[in-house]
Amino acid sequence: xxxxxxxxxxxxxxxxxxxxxxxxxxxxxxxxxxxxxxxxxxxxxxxxxxxxxxxxxxxxxxxxxxxxxxxxxxxxxxxxxxxxxxxxxxxxxxxxxxxxxxxxxxxxxxxxxxxxxxxxxxxxxxxxxxxxxxxxxxxxxxxxxxxxxxxxxxxxxxxxxxxxxxxxxxxxxxxxxxxxxxxxxxxxxxxxxxxxxxxxxxxxxxxxxxxx
Ligand SMILES: O=C(O)CCC(=O)C(=O)O
Numbered sequence: 590x591x592x593x594x595x596x597x598x599x600x601x602x603x604x605x606x607x608x609x610x611x612x613x614x615x616x617x618x619x620x621x622x623x624x625x626x627x628x629x630x631x632x633x634x635x636x637x638x639x640x641x642x643x644x645x646x647x648x649x650x651x652x653x654x655x656x657x658x659x660x661x662x663x664x665x666x667x668x669x670x671x672x673x674x675x676x677x678x679x680x681x682x683x684x685x686x687x688x689x690x691x692x693x694x695x696x697x698x699x700x701x702x703x704x705x706x707x708x709x710x711x712x713x714x715x716x717x718x719x720x721x722x723x724x725x726x727x728x729x730x731x732x733x734x735x736x737x738x739x740x741x742x743x744x745x746x747x748x749x750x751x752x753x754x755x756x757x758x759x760x761x762x763x764x765x766x767x768x769x770x771x772x773x774x775x776x777x778x779x780x781x782x783x784x785x786x787x788x789x790x791x792x793x794x795x796x797x798x799x800x801x
Pocket of ligand 1: 708722736745779792794
């Protein structure tokens with residue numbers, strides 16, 4: 590790989606691989622939603638990221654969580670791992686992504702992104718149900734949640750909290766999606782299951798301190 594090219598795109602990130610992961614300039618297209626919410630989407634923000642995907646699948650100590658559902662304990666339909674703001678991240682690329690997102694959004698957000706959550710959707714049976722990230726400060730204040738999507742393209746749906754028509758963003762390999770404004774309070778989002786045979790996907794979510 591050309592380490593010079595990678596160094597040029599993201600300071601301080603080097604690894605020896607055939608592909609050259611490279612972030613483009615953060616320049617998403619913004620979709621305003623009702624009730625003060627918005628979504629930024631930038632297809633192909635990170636290119637050459639096959640090796641990043643493979644490294645995350647192999648190196649992250651993925652957790653298979655369970656949750657109580659009425660009288661039963663059921664498996665959470667995805668693998669997860671979360672990193673606090675002082676935790677070492679499992680790949681330099683995530684550190685670089687967080688820095689680039691913080692630099693771009695800091696003026697609007699009033700702070701940088703701090704924590705990183707990872708979800709590994711192994712196939713179409715893995716999913717995340719309708720929800721908003723409304724724990725912590727996001728319960729009653731505007732915030733942003735940025736997602737870097739790697740691997741198989743899966744749709745992320747958004748619908749107004751309490752019901753209404755949904756809108757769909759197909760998140761492909763290297764895409765960036767940022768939910769902002771009141772989005773976590775006034776809208777819900779989901780990655781639905783699919784019967785189509787689909788490959789694995791990893792979602793990296795970047796959140797400000799105190800937002801879950
Ligand atoms: O997979 C995604 O991109 C969304 C993940 C998500 O909504 C969550 O973990 O709260």
